[in-house]
Amino acid sequence: MYAIRLGFSRIETIGLVKKSSLYICSMLKAQGIFKAYGSLPVLKGIELSIAPKEVVSVVGSSGAGKSTLLHILGTLDRPDQGTLKINDSDVFNLKRQQLAAFRNKEIGFIFQFHNLLPEFTALENICIPGLIGGRSEKQVKARANELLKILNLSERADHKPGALSGGEQQRVSVARALINSPSIVFADEPSGNLDSKNADELHQLFFDLRDQLGQTFVIVTHNEALADMADRKLVISDGIIEK
Numbered sequence: 001m002y003a004i005r006l007g008f009s010r011i012e013t014i015g016l017v018k019k020s021s022l023y024i025c026s027m028l029k030a031q032g033i034f035k036a037y038g039s040l041p042v043l044k045g046i047e048l049s050i051a052p053k054e055v056v057s058v059v060g061s062s063g064a065g066k067s068t069l070l071h072i073l074g075t076l077d078r079p080d081q082g083t084l085k086i087n088d089s090d091v092f093n094l095k096r097q098q099l100a101a102f103r104n105k106e107i108g109f110i111f112q113f114h115n116l117l118p119e120f121t122a123l124e125n126i127c128i129p130g131l132i133g134g135r136s137e138k139q140v141k142a143r144a145n146e147l148l149k150i151l152n153l154s155e156r157a158d159h160k161p162g163a164l165s166g167g168e169q170q171r172v173s174v175a176r177a178l179i180n181s182p183s184i185v186f187a188d189e190p191s192g193n194l195d196s197k198n199a200d201e202l203h204q205l206f207f208d209l210r211d212q213l214g215q216t217f218v219i220v221t222h223n224e225a226l227a228d229m230a231d232r233k234l235v236i237s238d239g240i241i242e243k
């Protein structure tokens with residue numbers, strides 16, 4: 001077994017080494033991230049690298065700045081200071097429209113509340129980010145149907161969110177996050193609104209999607225089981241990631 005540490009991030013397989021801790025490439029790198037709301041400093045110098053196919057959990061007390069960090073890493077908000085590179089794009093230097101296109105293509109989001117549009121079916125909800133991204137309806141629908149199958153939702157394709165269970169609604173929002181095959185998916189308390197059985201199933205799903213699709217996830221959670229299942233658990237405290 002070889003275990004060589006060269007940086008912060010991990011690649012998966014080197015020769016005989018399965019899931020080695022060879023640290024080489026990162027697909028996301030945040031450096032010196034500061035963010036304050038008025039006179040309240042929230043993030044005070046976040047340093048973070050994420051490797052492809054990693055599942056990283058983020059924990060910390062309520063108000064520690066987890067959502068603030070996730071929104072910045074997801075390019076939904078800007079830091080006061082700091083840089084963010086995703087796949088070598090210096091994202092906060094992109095122009096507004098370029099950034100919107102980048103976000104649509106490269107980043108998926110899953111929130112605590114599914115935020116599905118009530119007047120559209122599951123299939124239509126899943127397709128929306130793909131259509132916004134300019135792909136053909138045929139192509140997007142085909143991918144949405146594949147995802148519905150993977151997520152065991154094919155029977156539910158034509159149902160509107162109100163006719164789905166909480167677990168199904170959240171799985172539809174996972175499919176919506178995946179429709180453009182993003183580089184990374186950010187989830188903010190994704191199981192916070194689910195009972196424990198549905199929460200456990202959703203958590204397992206993240207790891208299955210990593211194994212099947214090579215999907216990278218960063219997941220903010222209060223759920224200790226999920227936090228501990230992750231490849232790495234980051235703790236935010238006093239505005240930084242604890243060492």
Ligand SMILES: Nc1ncnc2c1ncn2[C@@H]1O[C@H](COP(=O)(O)OP(=O)(O)O)[C@@H](O)[C@H]1O
Pocket residue numbers: 037042060061062063064065066067068069
């Ligand atoms: N838009 C905002 N305006 C002012 N204060 C905010 C805003 N968003 C978050 N905060 C404050 O920043 C701190 C961190 O919030 P948040 O990132 O939501 O924490 P967490 O997700 O860890 O619970 C909290 O004190 C919160 O009240």
Ligand SMILES: [Mg+2]
Pocket residue numbers: 066067068
């Ligand atoms: Mg939060």
